[in-house]
Amino acid sequence: MADELRFDGRVVLVTGAGGGLGREYALAFASKGASVVVNDLGGDAKGGGKNSAAADKVVEEIRSQGGRAVADYHSVEDGEKVVQTALDAFGRIDILINNAGILRDRSFGRISDLDWDLVHRVHLRGAFKVTRAAWPHMRKQKYGKIIMTSSTSGVLGNFGQANYSAAKLGLVGLSNTLSIEGSKYNIHCNSIVPLASSRLTQGIIPPDVMDVVKPEYVAPYVVYLCHESCPETGGVFQLAGGWAAELRWHQAAGVVLFGKGGQVPTPEMVRDNWDKVTDWSGPAKEFSNSGNFMAELLGKLQEAKEASVLAESKGTSSVEEKVQLVKGKEIQFTYGFKDVILYALGVGVTVPDDSHLKFLYEGHEDFSTLPTFGVIAAQSATGSVTAAALEAAGLPFDPTKLLHGEQYLELFKPLPTAATLTSRAEVADILDKGKGALVLINVTTNDEKGEAVCFNQFSFYIGGAGGFGGKRRSEHAKPLVSMPSRAPDASIREKTSCCQAAFYRLSGDYNPIHIDPNFAQMGGFSSPILHGLCSFGFGARHVLRQYANNDVTKFKAIKTRFSKPVYPGQTIQTDMWREGNRIFFQCKVVESGHLVLSGGYVDLKDMDDAKTTMPDVHALVSSSGKSGLKSEALFKEIGKRISDHPELVKKVKGIFEWNITKGGKTAGQWTVDLKTGSGSVTEGPCKQGKADCTITVEDDDLAAIAMGKANPQELFMKSKLKVKGNIMLTTKLGQLFKDQAKL
Numbered sequence: 001m002a003d004e005l006r007f008d009g010r011v012v013l014v015t016g017a018g019g020g021l022g023r024e025y026a027l028a029f030a031s032k033g034a035s036v037v038v039n040d041l042g043g044d045a046k047g048g049g050k051n052s053a054a055a056d057k058v059v060e061e062i063r064s065q066g067g068r069a070v071a072d073y074h075s076v077e078d079g080e081k082v083v084q085t086a087l088d089a090f091g092r093i094d095i096l097i098n099n100a101g102i103l104r105d106r107s108f109g110r111i112s113d114l115d116w117d118l119v120h121r122v123h124l125r126g127a128f129k130v131t132r133a134a135w136p137h138m139r140k141q142k143y144g145k146i147i148m149t150s151s152t153s154g155v156l157g158n159f160g161q162a163n164y165s166a167a168k169l170g171l172v173g174l175s176n177t178l179s180i181e182g183s184k185y186n187i188h189c190n191s192i193v194p195l196a197s198s199r200l201t202q203g204i205i206p207p208d209v210m211d212v213v214k215p216e217y218v219a220p221y222v223v224y225l226c227h228e229s230c231p232e233t234g235g236v237f238q239l240a241g242g243w244a245a246e247l248r249w250h251q252a253a254g255v256v257l258f259g260k261g262g263q264v265p266t267p268e269m270v271r272d273n274w275d276k277v278t279d280w281s282g283p284a285k286e287f288s289n290s291g292n293f294m295a296e297l298l299g300k301l302q303e304a305k306e307a308s309v310l311a312e313s314k315g316t317s318s319v320e321e322k323v324q325l326v327k328g329k330e331i332q333f334t335y336g337f338k339d340v341i342l343y344a345l346g347v348g349v350t351v352p353d354d355s356h357l358k359f360l361y362e363g364h365e366d367f368s369t370l371p372t373f374g375v376i377a378a379q380s381a382t383g384s385v386t387a388a389a390l391e392a393a394g395l396p397f398d399p400t401k402l403l404h405g406e407q408y409l410e411l412f413k414p415l416p417t418a419a420t421l422t423s424r425a426e427v428a429d430i431l432d433k434g435k436g437a438l439v440l441i442n443v444t445t446n447d448e449k450g451e452a453v454c455f456n457q458f459s460f461y462i463g464g465a466g467g468f469g470g471k472r473r474s475e476h477a478k479p480l481v482s483m484p485s486r487a488p489d490a491s492i493r494e495k496t497s498c499c500q501a502a503f504y505r506l507s508g509d510y511n512p513i514h515i516d517p518n519f520a521q522m523g524g525f526s527s528p529i530l531h532g533l534c535s536f537g538f539g540a541r542h543v544l545r546q547y548a549n550n551d552v553t554k555f556k557a558i559k560t561r562f563s564k565p566v567y568p569g570q571t572i573q574t575d576m577w578r579e580g581n582r583i584f585f586q587c588k589v590v591e592s593g594h595l596v597l598s599g600g601y602v603d604l605k606d607m608d609d610a611k612t613t614m615p616d617v618h619a620l621v622s623s624s625g626k627s628g629l630k631s632e633a634l635f636k637e638i639g640k641r642i643s644d645h646p647e648l649v650k651k652v653k654g655i656f657e658w659n660i661t662k663g664g665k666t667a668g669q670w671t672v673d674l675k676t677g678s679g680s681v682t683e684g685p686c687k688q689g690k691a692d693c694t695i696t697v698e699d700d701d702l703a704a705i706a707m708g709k710a711n712p713q714e715l716f717m718k719s720k721l722k723v724k725g726n727i728m729l730t731t732k733l734g735q736l737f738k739d740q741a742k743l
Contacts (some may be wrong), residue, residue, distance in 0.1 A: 005227045007034035011090040012226070013083065015039045015076050015130060016100030018054025021149075021196050024219040025097050026058055030067035032223065037086045037093075038062075039072040039100070076100045077121055079129030083137070093134050095145045095226045098127040098171070105160045116163045123167035128174065135187075144187035145226040148175040150236065152193055155247065172236055179234035188233035190225050193247065194218045195240035217242040241728070252280050255475060276475065326392055328385040328425035333377045333445075336418040337362040339507070340369045343376060346504035347537025348494055355550050362417070369415040371555040372540045374454040375407065375533055376507050377415075378443040381425040382458050389427040389439055390465055401463030403562075404532050405438065408457040408478040410557040421445050421453060428457065429477070432470035436463045440477055478559050480599030483584050487651065488575035492542040493590060496530065498569040504534040529565035535572060535596050536560060539587045542574035543602040547583055554607065556581075560600030564589075572596070581607045628667070630703040631660045635670045639681035642674070649679045654729045657691035660699050667699060693725040 012029040016022040018040030030036045038058045042051030055071035062069040072085040076098075086093045102122050104115040127148060138144025153161045154168025171191060178189040196215040218239045224230055225237070236247040255276035257265035270277075344359040347370065351360060358366045390397040428440040443456040457478050497503070501514040509531055512519040520528045540558050548554035566572060571590035576583055581604050587597035635658070642648060652674035660668040671686045673679055697705075701720055704710035715721040723730055 005032060005224065005229070007032045007095075007227070010034045010094040011037070011086055011092050012095040012097065013037040013039065013072075013086050013093055013130070013134070014097040014099055015082070015126070017058055017097075018042060019058075021194060021215045021218060022097070022099040023058050024215040025099065025222055026069065027062060028219040028223050029095070029226075030062040030069055031065070034095070035068040035090045036062060036070075037072055037082075037089065038069055039074065039076070039082050039085075041073060041075050041100075075122075076126030076130050079126070079131070079133040082130050083133035087137070092141065093137050094141075094143060096131060096134050097147045097149075097222065097226070098130060099147075099149050100126055101149065103161075103164060105164070106162075107160050108162045111162060119163040120167045120170075123164070124170045124174070127171055131174075131178070138182070138187050139185045142186045143228075144182065144185070145228075145230075146175070146178060146182075146187065146189040147222060147225065148172065148189065148191045150175075150191045150193050152195070152238075155193060155236075175236075176234050183233065188230070190232055190234070191236045192218075192222060192225075193236060193238040195238075214241075252278065253479070279479070326385060326389045326427045328381050328388075331381040331423050331425075332420060333380060333423065334420040335377070337367070339376075340373065340417050342503070343373050343507045343537075344370055346500070346507050347372065347534055347541060348496060348500065349541070355545070358550065367417055368550075368552045369417050370537065370541065371411055371415065371544070371552055372409060372533075372537045372558070373415055374409050374411055374445065375456055375536070377421045377445050378423045378425075378454070378456040379458070379508065379533075381423040381443050382441050382460075385425040385427060385441055386439055386460055386462075389430060389441075390437070390462065393430060393437075393468070395437060395462075395465040395468060397462060398464055401436070403461045403463070404458070405461045406457075406459035406478075406480070406559070406561045407533065407536060408455075408557070408559040410455045411555055412452050412454060414552050414555075415453065416447070420448055422447075429474040430470060431472055431474055432466050432468055433461065433472065434466045436461050437465035437468070437470075438462075440474060442476075480559065480561055481584060481601050482599070483575075483586055484577045484579070486577070489578050490546050490576045491573055492546060492576075493571055493573045494538060494542070495571045496538070496566065496568055500534060500568040501528055501530050502568075504531050504537075509533070525565065527567060530568055530570075532562035532565070535562070535566050535587060538572050539574050539585055539597050539600065540602060543576060543583045543585055543604075546576055547578060547607075548604055554604045556603040556605045558600070558602045560585075560597045562596070563598045564594045564596045566596050581605060629660055629662070629699045631658075631668065631670075631699050634702065634706055635672075635681055635683075638672060642672075642679040642681060649674050649677070652729075654692040654726065655686055655688060656729075657686045657694045659694065659696040660702065661696060662699050664698075666696075691725065693723060693727065693729045695730070696722040696724075 007029055010029075010033075012026075012034045014022050014026045014029070014036065017026045017036075017038040022038075022040070026036045026038050038055045040055040040058075042054045050073070052071065052073050055073060059069045059071045068090075070085065070089040072082050074081045074085070076082060083093060100122055102119060104119050106112070106115050131146060134144070134146075138146075148171040149168075150171050151164070151168040152158070153165045154170075154172065157165050175189045175191040178187070182189055194215075196218050221237065221239050221244050225232055238245050238247055253276075255273050257269050257273055341360055341362070344356075349356045349359045349370075351357075358364045358368050359370055361367065386402070387397050387399075423443050423445040425441050425443045428442045430440070431438040439460045439462065441458045441460065443458065444452055445454045445456070447453050459477070505511075505514050511531075513523050513525070514520075514528050514531055517527055520526075536558075539560065540555075543558075544550055544552070544555060566589055570592075572587050573590050574585055574587050576585045578584075583602045583604065585597075585600045585602060586595060587600075588595045655675050656672040658670045658672065659666050660670070669683070669685050671680075671682050671684065671688075671691065673682070673688065675692070676688060697715070698720065701710055701715055705712050705715070712721055716723070
């Protein structure tokens with residue numbers, strides 16, 4: 001092939017090449033024309049013993065296929081001798097794969113000096129010694145490719161592997177430094193985090209998995225990383241079973257703290273702002289050691305210190321501080337059950353849905369107020385404060401150029417179905433957005449007892465008020481979030497009524513742009529548009545329905561950005577992703593594909609996984625069905641899940657046969673078909689031919705998994721949960737069990 005990656009004339013040294021990954025690397029490079037040095041001491045997995053047979057066997061294998069190879073039997077601690085073998089045999093060294101390794105696993109309390117030292121001597125010191133011996137030769141020829149072999153244990157840690165983890169992460173640091181120092185000599189260095197069957201993983205990884213993660217699937221990635229056409233350097237790449245992904249460090253937005261006049265902050269200031277240090281709700285930023293990072297950090301520190309000193313010396317002279325002095329008056333808002341019902345109708349609650357009756361009928365035993373009604377009580381307090389803030393700052397205010405940009409709402413207790421609430425607004429900050437200003441207004445709403453019921457943050461953009469030289473970001477702003485990269489865990493579509501805006505405006509927003517066609521056209525719209533807070537209500541309802549069974553007591557907070565308008569009669573689709581108690585969501589118009597709510601999340605509370613995995617799952621598994629198995633009720637619930645979500649068939653495309661055992665003997669079978677028609681769950685073995693995947697597990701273990709008392713991955717690693725067939729298909733089971741079971 002004209003574009004084949006060749007290594008003719010190149011010399012490759014692979015340490016620990018007598019078996020597993022090292023052997024596959026050696027064979028792969030040799031097949032591409034490279035001359036290969038096969039290094040292997042021939043010791044056991046714990047570093048004991050010595051034998052030349054392993055290296056000799058690989059060399060013979062390469063030579064029998066017409067390749068060039070020599071064996072080296074030195075320890076990697078004798079790095080100069082290992083490299084000298086390459087120089088004596090082939091006169092140069094171009095590529096070094098640091099692959100040699102051993103294991104001496106012990107829990108930290110039992111680890112000995114010898115356990116620690118031997119592992120570090122082979123992994124970290126060994127890689128250092130061989131690389132240091134090869135380095136001057138690569139520098140002289142101005143070419144070199146180096147691979148350091150790290151591990152998930154090094155990146156994430158692992159029980160019983162303190163010695164191994166420390167050495168493996170040390171290799172990443174070594175690789176990163178060599179990539180920097182080697183750049184001017186055309187020496188590239190990368191780290192890999194491979195998962196593959198080998199003598200080190202034998203007995204740790206189940207046999208079925210060993211077949212999937214064979215070392216030959218990793219070798220092609222390593223070969224490419226070492227080819228002269230590959231520009232990568234300083235990277236960390238995770239490799240397994242033909243899959244690969246780059247790993248990176250990221251940092252949260254963080255916070256800069258200074259005391260008065262730019263002085264050192266106090267520990268109390270750190271304590272009070274620690275949630276900002278650990279806040280990942282905003283977009284994560286790649287963390288690197290580039291010159292830009294230091295320049296950005298210094299600039300950020302200087303800006304924060306100057307602002308602190310300026311505030312101390314000039315009091316409240318800055319625009320930001322002037323507007324933060326603006327406080328609104330207390331505004332009372334009295335409502336009753338009619339207002340609660342009218343709001344529910346305004347945000348799309350319908351009579352035909354039985355689960356909605358609690359929001360529409362005051363006589364319902366669980367009559368409730370939708371959580372997002374909290375914005376209605378607060379919004380009347382914002383108008384005068386917005387105008388007063390711009391006036392205090394000496395900035396122009398044209399109400400026709402005001403746009404509602406973002407909204408945050410947090411409930412401290414469920415909203416009553418009738419009450420008199422008192423809200424007070426204050427300006428949190430004002431930002432200079434160039435052509436306009438962004439005003440952040442905080443509104444706290446209290447009940448008759450003076451207790452806080454809810455908190456709102458309104459973000460208003462005022463066109464024509466920018467350009468005053470103010471800051472562009474605020475530490476007071478409730479941040480948006482980035483959506484997970486995977487497909488949504490759940491989606492709900494709902495068509496709005498042609499009268500939706502007419503309903504919603506009766507809750508207090510009487511802007512004619514939502515009802516008068518002529519006024520809407522003056523605003524640049526073809527017809528009246530739906531209120532942004534109406535779409536906001538739709539999205540919140542969908543999350544509450546999907547993940548909290550419409551239980552308003554589970555609602556904690558919501559944040560989103562208003563991206564584009566919805567026209568009454570269009571269909572809103574809410575896409576949702578669950579990660580713990582946080583539900584990421586975004587809304588789009590189905591007819592146009594436009595994103596209308598973006599960067600959003602809903603925080604729920606009291607979301608005990610065991611309770612939310614299935615309706616009353618503890619009760620389900622505590623009683624046996626006609627089969628005498630606890631699992632019977634679980635499969636009934638799985639069937640209901642598939643019935644409610646037929647789209648799962650397109651996402652999974654597989655048939656699973658479950659063998660449920662008691663005392664090691666098969667006691668029941670179920671077939672979960674996510675491949676045919678709209679999907680189904682049937683009792684008995686697969687009747688559509690051979691299942692794509694067969695899963696065997698004890699009845700008690702499956703029940704324990706569903707209740708959150710057992711970890712399926714641990715059971716799998718202990719061979720208590722066995723999988724045959726297309727094992728990779730099981731990764732798609734998350735689509736089926738997401739938010740319904742822990743499997």
